[in-house]
Amino acid sequence: MRVSVILLLLCLFFITSRKSYSQACCSGGAPISFNLVFSTAPIHTFQFALSYDYNNLGTLLESSDKFNDNNRTRATHAILLNTGYTFSKQFAIDAVIPYVVQVRKVYFQNSTSDYTTVAGIGDLVVLPKILVFGANSINRHLQLGAGVKAPTGKSNVKINQIALNADMQPGSGSWDLIFMANYYQTLRSRKSVGFNSTINFRLAGTNKNYLEVQEYQFGDDFYWLNSISDQFPLNNALLSPTFGLRYRFIGISKINGVELDNTGGQWLTALIGVSLIWNNLPTLNVSGELPIYSNVNGIQLSTSYRFNIGIQQQLSLKK
Amino acid sequence: MNLGIVKHLSIILIFTSLLGCTGNNIGPGSNNNVPGGNDEGWAVPTQYVLDGGVGKDGIRSIDNPAFLTVAEADFINDDELVIIVNFQGIIKVYPHKVLDYHEIVNDVFQDSLLTISYCPLTGTAAAWKGNFSGINTDFGVSGLLYNNNLILYDRETDSYWSQMKFFSIFGTKVFDEVDFVPVVETTWGTFKQMNLPAEVLRGNVGSSTNYSSYPYGNYRTDNNYLLFPLEEPDDRLGAKERVLFVVDEDQDVEMVAINYPSPDLVQNVVVSNDVAYIRNNALNLMVALPTITTDGVTHTFEYKHNALPVILIDEEGNEWDVFGKAVSGPRTGEQLTPIYSMVGYFFPISSIFREANIINYRPIGG
Numbered sequence: 001m002r003v004s005v006i007l008l009l010l011c012l013f014f015i016t017s018r019k020s021y022s023q024a025c026c027s028g029g030a031p032i033s034f035n036l037v038f039s040t041a042p043i044h045t046f047q048f049a050l051s052y053d054y055n056n057l058g059t060l061l062e063s064s065d066k067f068n069d070n071n072r073t074r075a076t077h078a079i080l081l082n083t084g085y086t087f088s089k090q091f092a093i094d095a096v097i098p099y100v101v102q103v104r105k106v107y108f109q110n111s112t113s114d115y116t117t118v119a120g121i122g123d124l125v126v127l128p129k130i131l132v133f134g135a136n137s138i139n140r141h142l143q144l145g146a147g148v149k150a151p152t153g154k155s156n157v158k159i160n161q162i163a164l165n166a167d168m169q170p171g172s173g174s175w176d177l178i179f180m181a182n183y184y185q186t187l188r189s190r191k192s193v194g195f196n197s198t199i200n201f202r203l204a205g206t207n208k209n210y211l212e213v214q215e216y217q218f219g220d221d222f223y224w225l226n227s228i229s230d231q232f233p234l235n236n237a238l239l240s241p242t243f244g245l246r247y248r249f250i251g252i253s254k255i256n257g258v259e260l261d262n263t264g265g266q267w268l269t270a271l272i273g274v275s276l277i278w279n280n281l282p283t284l285n286v287s288g289e290l291p292i293y294s295n296v297n298g299i300q301l302s303t304s305y306r307f308n309i310g311i312q313q314q315l316s317l318k319k
Numbered sequence: 320m321n322l323g324i325v326k327h328l329s330i331i332l333i334f335t336s337l338l339g340c341t342g343n344n345i346g347p348g349s350n351n352n353v354p355g356g357n358d359e360g361w362a363v364p365t366q367y368v369l370d371g372g373v374g375k376d377g378i379r380s381i382d383n384p385a386f387l388t389v390a391e392a393d394f395i396n397d398d399e400l401v402i403i404v405n406f407q408g409i410i411k412v413y414p415h416k417v418l419d420y421h422e423i424v425n426d427v428f429q430d431s432l433l434t435i436s437y438c439p440l441t442g443t444a445a446a447w448k449g450n451f452s453g454i455n456t457d458f459g460v461s462g463l464l465y466n467n468n469l470i471l472y473d474r475e476t477d478s479y480w481s482q483m484k485f486f487s488i489f490g491t492k493v494f495d496e497v498d499f500v501p502v503v504e505t506t507w508g509t510f511k512q513m514n515l516p517a518e519v520l521r522g523n524v525g526s527s528t529n530y531s532s533y534p535y536g537n538y539r540t541d542n543n544y545l546l547f548p549l550e551e552p553d554d555r556l557g558a559k560e561r562v563l564f565v566v567d568e569d570q571d572v573e574m575v576a577i578n579y580p581s582p583d584l585v586q587n588v589v590v591s592n593d594v595a596y597i598r599n600n601a602l603n604l605m606v607a608l609p610t611i612t613t614d615g616v617t618h619t620f621e622y623k624h625n626a627l628p629v630i631l632i633d634e635e636g637n638e639w640d641v642f643g644k645a646v647s648g649p650r651t652g653e654q655l656t657p658i659y660s661m662v663g664y665f666f667p668i669s670s671i672f673r674e675a676n677i678i679n680y681r682p683i684g685g
Binding site: 256 | 365371372463
């Protein structure tokens with residue numbers, strides 16, 4: 001309990017103490033933290049998930065104002081492999097490794113002027129978690145997590161010997177800290193209705209070898225997702241729709257310690273998803289997100305929509 | 320259980336297909352638009368050619384420019400910089416605040432194509448004809464930078480052109496030089512003092528931006544704020560010190576700085592290698608003109624105050640304007656031969672040119 005309180009305080013401290021404006025195009029990377037999907041599970045249970053995530057940045061904004069210019073898109077495709085293991089009633093660990101495809105397209109006079117793609121393994125996230133309460137309840141729980149994002153992805157990819165900027169790289173080149181808090185509560189009157197609230201904060205480290213001689217630091221990344229879900233029987237399965245709102249705040253990036261303009265911002269997005277749950281078969285998850293409100297620093301390409309589809313399975317080792 | 324495995328495999332195959340939808344040529348160096356490789360074909364080292372992040376044409380050139388009269392151009396503040404082009408008897412003004420967003424204007428003077436470019440990262444402006452070297456073309460923003468400086472591409476041969484070097488650095492036209500037209504850079508307030516009839520670029524019709532905000536924050540004044548590595552970092556002056564530089568045939572450079580407090584440079588005109596460097600700090604005006612007229616006579620210039628657009632008077636009594644044209648005196652109507660000069664930030668110059676000599680400079684702290 002004491003550990004978890006310290007983690008929560010640390011998380012709040014970093015959020016409030018770091019100067020955090022916002023960023024944009026460089027927020028286009030694979031939203032790995034969005035895909036830390038596992039909830040609580042029985043002791044000695046492995047969890048696996050495989051998902052495809054598509055993040056389309058096609059809206060050019062100056063602050064909240066849309067530019068009359070839709071000639072370019074940035075998209076990030078990611079295949080994410082999640083694994084998790086529950087050691088005890090209190091302790092579990094999650095890990096996510098993505099395979100990332102960064103795509104940049106620019107159209108000029110009705111033809112494609114620029115089409116640049118970069119693909120590769122992204123950064124690995126490892127997140128140990130502790131269950132603060134709810135170990136013996138399926139109706140409510142609070143879990144906290146603190147982990148790292150390791151720079152397993154390349155951050156110095158070149159095309160024809162020409163270096164690409166940080167936004168187009170599969171990895172960030174930095175060690176980041178990840179903090180997470182998740183609260184779940186069911187309705188007393190209808191136990192199948194669950195309210196889920198997740199806070200996630202990534203404290204960005206620095207890539208000390210950006211373009212070989214520079215330092216680059218992406219902005220810190222914070223989101224708070226509140227969602228509500230229910231379950232309905234459907235033939236031999238359960239259908240579980242989810243509706244949610246996500247507030248996301250990304251701090252300003254830095255190059256050699258100097259704040260970069262046109263980076264960072266805040267977004268409020270609406271999430272809608274559905275899960276199909278079968279007995280002994282993987283759960284199928286599909287979700288989409290649309291921005292309700294976007295406010296970027298300077299001028300940036302901002303997310304137009306996001307789509308995710310994945311499967312998830314538990315495997316108990318308990319005899 | 321077997322059914323489960325089959326379902327697993329099916330879903331994995333769906334994922335693989337989705338990934339395939341992004342292109343079968345995924346990976347560095349495959350289906351990308353970035354040219355070159357291993358310096359082959361490049362006139363400059365590719366180590367210092369970098370992708371700026373926006374992609375080719377990611378910054379939109381203005382291809383159908385619209386203009387206002389000087390009186391109508393009330394969206395420019397007096398202390399804001401503008402680029403002035405005097406070509407074929409027409410004077411046009413291109414405000415930095417518009418070029419910060421578009422970088423390139425493909426314009427027409429009489430019947431001649433003229434491309435005006437401005438690089439916000441190096442603070443340099445250039446103009447050159449669209450009809451030269453066997454091509455007749457517009458130019459676009461390539462999305463690449465060489466030592467932080469704009470690389471243009473021509474839309475006819477797709478060759479890449481260095482703005483500051485004035486020649487092609489990649490493609491079928493590599494090493495071909497542009498046919499440049501001199502530009503003058505000063506503030507809008509100083510230009511208005513010249514009382515010249517001019518057309519003023521109004522920005523891109525249809526664009527939702529009103530050009531009211533500078534898109535790079537404090538980039539213009541923060542000497543530590545550089546986006547990309549340099550081939551030859553040079554700390555003799557502050558990175559964002561604005562200098563006037565002249566390039567010779569060997570790609571050597573001489574320059575003066577506008578605000579640099581050199582004790583030896585209190586005069587408005589400094590002559591070096593047959594070039595007069597004219598500067599007026601109060602007017603934020605710097606111009607380089609040759610001291611030799613086309614008949615081979617070398618002149619002695621003095622600065623003429625409060626006579627804009629006239630800035631020089633010579634020993635024959637000729638008065639010369641900012642464009643190098645004699646407007647009074649025995650040589651009235653004569654034009655000095657344009658020389659390859661630019662105004663821009665100090666920091667990229669040593670990286671882009673072979674030798675960079677600062678005239679009458681005093682080392683920082685010296």
